[in-house]
Amino acid sequence: MSHWDNNPVLKVEHLTMRFGGLTAVGDLSFNVGRGDITALIGPNGAGKTTVFNCITGFYKPTEGRLVMHRSGGEKHLLERLPDFKISANAKVARTFQNIRLFGGMTILENLMVAQHNPLMVASNWTIGGVLGLGGFKRKEAEAVERAKYWLELTGLIDRADKAAADLSYGDQRRLEIARAMCTGPELLCLDEPAAGLNPKESLELNTLLSTIRREHDTSILLIEHDMSVVMEISDHVVVLDYGVKISDGTPDFVKNDPHVIAAYLGVDDDEVDDVEEEVGL
Amino acid sequence: MSAQKPDYMRELLVDSGGGALIALLMGVMMLGMQVDVTSGLGAELILRFRWDYLAYAVGAVFFGRLAMNLLVWRKLKVLDGVSLPKPKVKGEALERNLKPVFLVVAVLLPFALMFWLGARGSRQYIDLAILVTTYVMLGWGLNIVVGLAGLLDLGYVAFYAVGAYSYALLAHYFGFSFWICLPLAGILAAFWGIILGFPVLRLRGDYLAIVTLAFGEIIRVVLLNWYEFTGGPDGISGIPRPSFFGLEFTRGEDGFAAFFGLDYSSIHRIIFLYYLILILALTTNFVTMRLRRLPIGRAWEALREDEIACRSLGINTTNTKLTAFALGAMFGGFAGSFFATRQGFISPESFTFMESAVILAIVVLGGLGSQIGVVIAAVVMIGGFELFRELEEYRMLVFGLLMVVIMVWKPRGLISSRAPSIALSGRAQGISADMVQEGHG
Incomplete structure (x- = not known):
C-alpha cells in the first residue's frame, strides 16, 4: 500500500458533481497523503477546478464524501461545512486560478487579513481591541512577525507596504501562497500556481513549495499544467479526464501509463479502438 | 519640436473649427431663428432671424476650444505616449495637515x-x-x-x-x-x-x-x-x-x-x-x-x-x-x-x-x-x-x-487615496485610488 493510502490527510470518496445534465466530476476517489505534494492533472475541462471548488466549499458536491483528517486526530466532513469554516476549522487553504488578492490593501495587510480569526479572538471580538484591553497588541505583533516570516520566504519583505495590485504577476502568485499559508493550513490547495510564470519564477516556486513541505506541517494539493513543476516536486499524481480518474500513482508510474499518454497526446487512428477498449469507453 | 509646430497648430485649428461647426449646426435652429407673435393687427406668427446671436455662440465655441487646447489639454497631449504620469498620492499629506x-x-x-x-x-x-x-x-x-x-x-x-x-x-x-x-x-x-x-x-x-x-x-x-x-x-x-x-x-x-x-x-x-x-x-x-x-x-x-x-x-x-x-x-x-x-x-x-x-x-x-x-x-x-x-x-x-x-x-472623490491600516516602515505611502476597489455590495 502506498503512503497516501496509509496516512491520508484528505480522503475524497465517490465525489460526483453535476451541473444540470452535465457531470463535471463522476465518482472520483483518491487520497492525499500527509506531508505529500499531490498533483491533480488533466487536460483542459477535465474537472480539476471543480474538484478544488468542492474541497474548499465553493461548490456543494452532488454526491460523495470529503474527509479531512487533522493531525490532532479530528475529522471534518468538508461537504457539510460552509466555505469559511473549511478554512477556519478544517484548516484547508486555497489559492485561485485567476489571482484574488486584496489589490487596494498593502502586502502586509493582505497577510494580516489572512490571520483574521485568531486576531478576532485576541481582540475579544473587537470589544477589547477598541478599549485597548487584553493582549491584543502582543498578538498583533506576533501576527506581524508571522507575516514577516512569509514575506522573507517569498522575497517580498522590501515591498511590504506597497499595494498588492502594484506587484508583478509572479510576485502576486507568491503573495497569494503566502497569504494562504498565514491561515496556518494543514492542507494547501493551489490552483495552477505556475500559470503565467517564466522558467526562473517557476523554479522559485518549486523551491518555495519544497520549503513549505519541509518546514511546515502542511500537505499540498495542486492543479498544474506545467509538467516540469509536476514531475519535479510531486510525490503523487492523480490524472483526470472528462471528470473521471484515469491514473493514480507516483510521477514515474503516471508518466508511463498508456491511458495518460492517450489522453494527453492522443493515439494513432488505427489504435483508437484498442485504446478505447482498454480505457473502458 | 519646431518642425512639428505648424502641424500642431493646424490640428488645433481643425479641432476648434469642428467644434464651431457643431455649434453652428445646433445653433441655426435654436439660436438663429425665433418664432414670435406680431403685436399689431391680429396674431400672426412670424419668423425672426438672430444671426448675430449665432455668430457670438459659434465664435465663443471656436475661441474657447482653441484656448482650452492651447492652455489645458495641450499638456495632456504632449505627455501622451511619451511617459505615463506617475500616480500622485497627495491626499495623505493634505489629510494630515x-x-x-x-x-x-x-x-x-x-x-x-x-x-x-x-x-x-x-x-x-x-x-x-x-x-x-x-x-x-x-x-x-x-x-x-x-x-x-x-x-x-x-x-x-x-x-x-x-x-x-x-x-x-x-x-x-x-x-x-x-x-x-x-x-x-x-x-x-x-x-x-x-x-x-x-x-x-x-x-x-x-x-x-x-x-x-x-x-x-x-x-x-x-x-x-x-x-x-x-x-x-x-x-x-x-x-x-x-x-x-x-x-x-x-x-x-x-x-x-x-x-x-x-x-x-x-x-x-x-x-x-x-x-x-x-x-x-x-x-x-x-x-x-x-x-x-x-x-x-x-x-x-x-x-x-x-x-x-x-x-x-x-x-x-x-x-x-x-x-x-x-x-x-x-x-x-x-x-x-x-x-x-x-x-x-x-x-x-x-x-x-x-x-x-x-x-x-x-x-x-x-x-x-x-x-x-x-x-x-x-x-x-x-x-x-x-x-x-x-x-x-x-x-x-x-x-x-x-x-x-x-x-x-475627481472621479473617486475629493480625497481618494487610502492610508494603510498597518505598516512595517514608519512612513508608508497612501494607496492610489486606482487600485482600491469600490465593492460590489
Missing part, C-alpha cells in the same frame, strides 16, 4: 462667531454649523458601510429615523431623558440594522441598493401611517431638550445660566447643542479610525476588495457585513436622537429618500473611505446649500453642476 486645522476651527467656532457677531448675529451660523456637523456624523456613519465595507446603502436615513423616533417615542410615552435615550436609540437602530441585514446582505450590488432603498421607504411609510402610535403626518412635538449634567437651559433659579452666574441667553443651549453633536461626531470618527486598525476593520476592507478571497481565508462574510451594517446604523441612530432633541419636533417629512441621497452624495464626493473628505463635502454641500438660500431654485442647478464638475475632475 487638514485634520488639526479642522479640529481647532470646529472647537473654537462658536466663540469666534460670538466674538465677531454677538449672541444675536451668530445664532444663525451656529445653527448652520450644527446642521453641517450632523451631516458630517451621518456621513462618517455611512462611510463605514459604503466606504469601508463597500455595501451600497441607499436607505441610510431609515436608521436616522429609527434613532429620532426611538427618542421621541420613549420620551413621549415613558418620559425618559435624552441621556438615557441616546444609547437606547443607537442600540435600537443597530438592532434594526441587523434585522434588515439578515435577509438583505445575501444580495449584492444593484440589488442590495434597491432593497435598502425600499427599506428606507418602508420605515417612513410605517411612521406615516401608524397614526395611533407615531402621530403619523402630525409628527411628535414637545420632545424634551437635553440637560447639561442635570442643569436645564431655562431662565429659572436652577437653570444653566443661574448656576454658572451668567446672564440667561438662549444662545447657551445652541452652543451646548453644537458641542454635543461635535462630540458625538468625533466619537464616531474615533471609533471608526480605531476599528480600521482592528481585524474587523481590515475584514471590512478586504470584503470590499474581494469577497470570495475573504471566504477562502476563513472570514465569516455574513457576520462581517452585519457588523458593518449594524455599526453604521448605530451611529445613524445616535445622530437621529440628536436631531429629535435639537428640533423638538419630528415628522416623517424629515426622513425622505432625499436625505439618504444627500448623505450618500457627501460620502461619494468626499471620497469613499476618507474621513476628512466627508467633512469637506459636508461643509461644501450643506453649508453651501444653506448659504445660497436666496438663489432659490437656481441653487439646485448650481448644486448639480458642482457635483458633475467634481465627479469629472
Whole structure:
C-alpha cells in the first residue's frame, strides 16, 4: 500500500458533481497523503477546478464524501461545512486560478487579513481591541512577525507596504501562497500556481513549495499544467479526464501509463479502438 | 519640436473649427431663428432671424476650444505616449495637515462667531454649523458601510429615523431623558440594522441598493401611517431638550445660566447643542479610525476588495457585513436622537429618500473611505446649500453642476487615496485610488 493510502490527510470518496445534465466530476476517489505534494492533472475541462471548488466549499458536491483528517486526530466532513469554516476549522487553504488578492490593501495587510480569526479572538471580538484591553497588541505583533516570516520566504519583505495590485504577476502568485499559508493550513490547495510564470519564477516556486513541505506541517494539493513543476516536486499524481480518474500513482508510474499518454497526446487512428477498449469507453 | 509646430497648430485649428461647426449646426435652429407673435393687427406668427446671436455662440465655441487646447489639454497631449504620469498620492499629506486645522476651527467656532457677531448675529451660523456637523456624523456613519465595507446603502436615513423616533417615542410615552435615550436609540437602530441585514446582505450590488432603498421607504411609510402610535403626518412635538449634567437651559433659579452666574441667553443651549453633536461626531470618527486598525476593520476592507478571497481565508462574510451594517446604523441612530432633541419636533417629512441621497452624495464626493473628505463635502454641500438660500431654485442647478464638475475632475472623490491600516516602515505611502476597489455590495 502506498503512503497516501496509509496516512491520508484528505480522503475524497465517490465525489460526483453535476451541473444540470452535465457531470463535471463522476465518482472520483483518491487520497492525499500527509506531508505529500499531490498533483491533480488533466487536460483542459477535465474537472480539476471543480474538484478544488468542492474541497474548499465553493461548490456543494452532488454526491460523495470529503474527509479531512487533522493531525490532532479530528475529522471534518468538508461537504457539510460552509466555505469559511473549511478554512477556519478544517484548516484547508486555497489559492485561485485567476489571482484574488486584496489589490487596494498593502502586502502586509493582505497577510494580516489572512490571520483574521485568531486576531478576532485576541481582540475579544473587537470589544477589547477598541478599549485597548487584553493582549491584543502582543498578538498583533506576533501576527506581524508571522507575516514577516512569509514575506522573507517569498522575497517580498522590501515591498511590504506597497499595494498588492502594484506587484508583478509572479510576485502576486507568491503573495497569494503566502497569504494562504498565514491561515496556518494543514492542507494547501493551489490552483495552477505556475500559470503565467517564466522558467526562473517557476523554479522559485518549486523551491518555495519544497520549503513549505519541509518546514511546515502542511500537505499540498495542486492543479498544474506545467509538467516540469509536476514531475519535479510531486510525490503523487492523480490524472483526470472528462471528470473521471484515469491514473493514480507516483510521477514515474503516471508518466508511463498508456491511458495518460492517450489522453494527453492522443493515439494513432488505427489504435483508437484498442485504446478505447482498454480505457473502458 | 519646431518642425512639428505648424502641424500642431493646424490640428488645433481643425479641432476648434469642428467644434464651431457643431455649434453652428445646433445653433441655426435654436439660436438663429425665433418664432414670435406680431403685436399689431391680429396674431400672426412670424419668423425672426438672430444671426448675430449665432455668430457670438459659434465664435465663443471656436475661441474657447482653441484656448482650452492651447492652455489645458495641450499638456495632456504632449505627455501622451511619451511617459505615463506617475500616480500622485497627495491626499495623505493634505489629510494630515487638514485634520488639526479642522479640529481647532470646529472647537473654537462658536466663540469666534460670538466674538465677531454677538449672541444675536451668530445664532444663525451656529445653527448652520450644527446642521453641517450632523451631516458630517451621518456621513462618517455611512462611510463605514459604503466606504469601508463597500455595501451600497441607499436607505441610510431609515436608521436616522429609527434613532429620532426611538427618542421621541420613549420620551413621549415613558418620559425618559435624552441621556438615557441616546444609547437606547443607537442600540435600537443597530438592532434594526441587523434585522434588515439578515435577509438583505445575501444580495449584492444593484440589488442590495434597491432593497435598502425600499427599506428606507418602508420605515417612513410605517411612521406615516401608524397614526395611533407615531402621530403619523402630525409628527411628535414637545420632545424634551437635553440637560447639561442635570442643569436645564431655562431662565429659572436652577437653570444653566443661574448656576454658572451668567446672564440667561438662549444662545447657551445652541452652543451646548453644537458641542454635543461635535462630540458625538468625533466619537464616531474615533471609533471608526480605531476599528480600521482592528481585524474587523481590515475584514471590512478586504470584503470590499474581494469577497470570495475573504471566504477562502476563513472570514465569516455574513457576520462581517452585519457588523458593518449594524455599526453604521448605530451611529445613524445616535445622530437621529440628536436631531429629535435639537428640533423638538419630528415628522416623517424629515426622513425622505432625499436625505439618504444627500448623505450618500457627501460620502461619494468626499471620497469613499476618507474621513476628512466627508467633512469637506459636508461643509461644501450643506453649508453651501444653506448659504445660497436666496438663489432659490437656481441653487439646485448650481448644486448639480458642482457635483458633475467634481465627479469629472475627481472621479473617486475629493480625497481618494487610502492610508494603510498597518505598516512595517514608519512612513508608508497612501494607496492610489486606482487600485482600491469600490465593492460590489
